[in-house]
Amino acid sequence: MIFSKSKNSKQKFISCTGNNKKYEFINPKKLYIKQGKENIPIEIITDKQGFVYIIWKKKKYLVNIIEKNQNKYEVLVNGVSYPISVETPFSYKRRKYLANNKEESKIERIQAPMPGKIVEFFVEEDQIIKEGEAVLILEAMKMQNEIISNVSGKINKINFKPDDIVMKDDILIEVEK
Amino acid sequence: MKKIKSILIANRGEIAIRISETAKKMGIRTYGLKTSKEPSAYYLQFMDEIIDLTENTTDIPEFLDIDRIINSIKKYNIDAVHPGYGYLAENPYFAQKCIDEKIIFIGPSPDSIYKLGNKTIAKQLASNHNVPLLEGSNGNIRDIKHAKQLAQKIGLPVIIKAASGGGGRGMRIVENIEDIEKMLRLAQNESEKAFADSSVFMEKYVRSPRHIEFQILADHYGNIIHLGERECSIQRKHQKLIEESPSIALNEELRTKMGESAINIAKASNYRNAGTVEFLLDESGNYYFMEMNTRIQVEHPVTEMVTGFDLVEWQIKIAQEEKLTVKQKDVKLNGWAIECRINAEDVQSDFTPYLGTIEKINISKGKNCRFDTGVTEGSNINANFDSMLAKLICYGETREKAINNSLSVLNKLQIQGIKTTIPFCKAVLNHPKFKKGDISTSFIQKEMKQLYYQETDEEMIAAFWAALNHSVQLDIEDKTFIDYEKGKNITPWLMNKRLKSL
C-alpha cells in the first residue's frame, strides 16, 4: 500500500472557532497545550457532582460539551458557548479552499430563533425589503419579538401564517437576494 | 384586627418559596397550588399543604383562575392570600373578590390597585400632588393622526406605552416620525395580547436615564414610610437584570426629596401595604414619576439587605392591620446590596429563552449572600413560565465590596444543562463604567461591546476540549470490536427455515 493512515501519536487536530480562528493540537491526549515553545500541562478534574474542570496555568475552567454533530462541537466554558469544528489538516485545507470558492446562494432563509407562535407578518410575497427591516412578529414566552431580515431582497416565499406554531430553526421566510 | 393563621400562596417558583419561608417563621400555615404544568415543582416542597389543581384543567392558567383560587381558599378555610408578583398580584377584581368573600388579600385595596395600575389615572394623581412628570399625552392615544400630533407637540423621541401595562410589554420607542404608525400598531397589539386592553399613551422619552425606585410601606392608620431606593438601570428591553440598593446617583438631599414624592403618591391613592414608586432620573438630577407597582417586587431583597426589614413579614403584618412601628427617621441604609438575575437565556444569541433541564447546580454562597431560587436539579425549564431561574443577592459594606462579593460567588456558581445569564452578569460587574457607577438604562446598548464575560484563554480551552473529545471518540470508534462472527451463529431452527425459503 502506498498510502496509510497517519499514526495516532502524531495525529494533528485543528480546532476552528466560530470566527475562523484556528488552534492546532498534536495528539491532545497527551494533555498539554503548547504556548510558544513551552508545553504547558493540562489537568482534568471531575468533582463530586460531576462537573468537569480543566486546570491550565493555575486557572480553573468549567467545561461541558452541549452539542455534537459529526466533527462540530458546541463547548461551554464557564457558561460561555463556543462553536468548534475539529478538522484534520486535509479537511482544514478543504474548508479554506471552499470558503474562497464560495458559490453565493441567492436565497437567504429567515429561520425562527426560538419556538413560538407567529403573531403577524409585516411583509407579503414578492415584496422588496431592506436589510434590517422587521418581517414578522414571533411570540415566545409571552414576549413579542420582531424578526429582522439580515439581507435586502425580494420575499420569495412565506412558509407560515399568523397563529401558526413554529419550532426553532423552522424556515419562516425565504428572501431572494 | 384579625390574626392570620393560614395563607394561600397564589404563585410559583422562587417567590412562593420566599413567601412561605417568612410565613412559616411567623407561625402561619402555608398552602401552595399544584398545577398541571408543573405538578412536581420545587416550590411545592416548601409548603405545609398542597392544593391539587391538576384535575379538570381549563384554558385559564391555574394562577390566573380567580374562581378556582377563591373556591380553594374557601374549601380549605384559609385566612389570607398572598399573590406574589405577576399573575393576580395587581388585579383589582381579584382583590375585590377576596374582600367580598371575607378573605384577607395581602396587598393594597382594589381601589388603589385600579388607580395606580392605570397609568393615565396614576399620572393625574401625581400631577395633582406636585410630583414631577414627563410631558405626555395626558390620556390615551385616539388614532394615528392624534399620535402624530402628539409626537410633534412633545418632540421626538417619544415612547408609546400600554395604559395597563408593565414588565416592558406594549412599549415602543419612536425615533423617526415615519415609524410611528408601525410602532403604534405594535404597542397596541402587544398590549391587547398581554392585558386584553389595547389602549396606549405617549410620553417624552428621556435618553440615558437612570431607573430609581422607592420602596414604600404604608399601614391602615395613615403611617407611610419609604425604605430608600433601588437602582435598576441595568435593563434590556425594559427587563431588569441587575439591581442594587442604595443608588450611587442619590445624595441624602435628593433621597429625601424623591422619598417624599414617593410617599405623596402613596398618600394620594390611600395606599396601604408594600409598594414601589418608580422614577426616571436624568443626568442633571431631575426626576420624573413613572408608575407605582402595587406588589412585592422581584428585586425587593436588595432593600431587605440594606435596611434589615423583612418586607414579606411587613406585608403580612399590615394585612392583619398591625401598626407600622418604625418611623422614617429610624430607617437607615447600611452598606450595599446587588442582585443579579440568573435567567435561562442565551446571552450570545440575543437573550433568547433557553429551554431544557437543569442537570446539575452548584452554589457556594458564603457570608453576606442570598440565593433565591425556584429550581433545583432536575427542574425542567419550559416555555410555560418566565425564564428567571434564580436571584443572587450579595452584600458588601461598600459598593465595591458588594461587586467583588457578587463576582466571587458568580465565579463559583455552576449550572449545567441550560445556558444562563451568568456570563452576562459577570460582564456587567467587571465593566469599568459599572464599577464607577456610571450607568443608565441604555448601559447595555451603549457601553457593552460584548454581552458576556470571557477569560483570555477560554476560547483555546474550548478548542482543546473539543479536539481532545474528538480524538478520544475516534479512538473508541476505531477500537470498538464488532463481532461479525457471532452474527453468523444462527440456530439450526432458523438456518433451516432460512435455507428452505431460498
Next chain:
Amino acid sequence: MDINGKIYKDFLSRIERFKVQNGPEKIKKQHAKGKLHARERIALLFDEDSFEELDAFVTSAMPDTGFGKIDEAFGDGVVIGHGRINGRIVYVYSQNFTVMGGSLGAVHAKKIIKVQDLALRVGAPIIGINDSGGARIQEGVASLSGYTSIFHRNIQSSGIIPQISMILGPAAGGAVYSPALTDFVFMVKKTSFMFLTGPDVVKEVLNEDVSFDELGGAEVHARKSGVANFIYEDEENAILGVKKLLSFFPSNNMANPPYIDTKTEQEKNIDKLRAIVPDDPNKPYDVKKVIKLIIDQGSFFEVSELFAPNIVVGFGRLQGKAIGIVANQPKVLAGVIDINSSIKAARFIRFCDSFNIPLLTLEDVPGFLPGLDQEYNGIIKHGAKLLFAYSEATVPKITVILRKAYGGAFCVMNSKNIGGDYSFAWPTAEIAVMGPEGAVSILYKKELQEAEDSKKLQKELAAKYRSEIANPYIADEKGYIDEVIDPAETRKKLITAFETLENKYVDQPSRKHGNIPL
C-alpha cells in the same frame, strides 16, 4: 531466483512506473479541489494495511475509431479490490478522477463488474466511491454497455449483500443510477453533485439559471429529493460515517447483524422517559430524545435525517444488538404521515427486513396529512407502500405507542394485525379511530349545533372522549395491544421482547415477488 536478475527487473520496473503514475502531483491536483485521491479514500476506509488491489495494471481499451485521445495508464480510472473494515471483508471500487476525469470506458466498467461479481459470490458488502466525469465519449457504446452491466449487478445483489455508494465528486447522467440502485448514498457538501441533466442543458431547454449545487448538491439531495441518505462536511467524516453504518449490517442476507459486546450492567429504570411526552396532547416533543434514552448510549445513527423529518428512521443497538428504528416525529408537522415520510420509512423497513435487522417502531401519529396536494400526488398509493413494507417484513417487529395512534395511521404503523409481534403502549397513549375533537364533532353534531356555548361543550366532550374511549386501557383489555407499560421500563421490556423473538421465522407463501404499489 535472484532478485537482481532479469525476471525481477521487469517486475520491479513496472511497480516503479505504477508508483510514478500515482505520484504526489496527482494527489495535489485532487487536494486543490478540496478532494482526496481515490487511494487516500481507500486507505482511510480500510483497516491498516488490509487493502489488496486487483487489476492494478490493466490499461484502458483503445478506441476503434481514431476519435479523441486516450491516456495510457495503469488501472484505467478506477481502483478496485478488497480489504477489511473492523476486521470484516468488504469489496470496494473507487473511481480515480486523476485518470481522464474518472471517465467510464470498457475496461473501467469491467473492473467494477469484477468486484461486484466477487462481492456477490462471497457474500460480502460492497462500497462504491464515485468521482467520475461520466461516460468516456471516445469509447462510444462500450461505455453505455458498461454502465448497464453495472446496473444489472446492482439489482442482482440488492437484498443479498449491503451496497453503499459514496458520491465524492460529480455523478452525472447514467452514472447516477448505480448509486440510486444501492442501499445507501453518502454525499459531501459542495464537492459532490448528482443529476441526470446538468445546468447547461437546463439552461438550454428551460432557460433557467441553476448552479451545480442548486441542481444536484448534497443539501438538495438530502432535503428535497431524498436521494442522499447521509451528507457530510468533508470526505474524512463521510468515510467514518460509512464505517459506522456498516457496523450495523451483516455481510449478507443469510447472516444476522453483528454484535458489539457491551458491559453487562444491570438494566435500570430510565425515569427521564416519563417526563418527555408533555401533558398537553397537542404539544410537540422530540422523539429522538426517546430513542436515545431507550437504546444503548451513543448508538443512534440516523438515516435520511433531513428528508421528510416528520418521520425518524435509523439504526441503533439494544444491549449491543443492532436494530432498525422507525419513529414518528411529533416535533415536525406533529408527526403526520405524508408522501415523503411513507416512502422514506418503507424503504428503510425493506432494507432492515432484507438483512435480518429487527424493527422497533415508536408511534405518535395524528394521521395522514390532509389536502389536495397530498391526495393528487397519491398519498393513498404511497401510504400503501409503508403498509406493504411493514406487512411483508418478517424480522421481529415491536411497536411502542407513545401517544397518538389514530385511524388509518394506527393500522399502517406496524399494528399487530399486519404481523407486529408485540405492541406496547405508554399510559399517555391515545388509541382511537380519530382524534377526540374530530370524533366528538361527528358523534355529537346535533348537540353541538344546539348548544349555547358549543366550543365549551366540544371541549368537555373531547375531554370525556379522551379519558373514556381514547385511552390505552381499552385496547389493552380487548387484546389489541399487549401491555400498557411504564415508560421508565421501556428499555428492559424491549430487550426481553427482542430476545424472545431472536428465532422468529415466518413462513411466506412462495412467489416470485410481491407487487409493492410503486
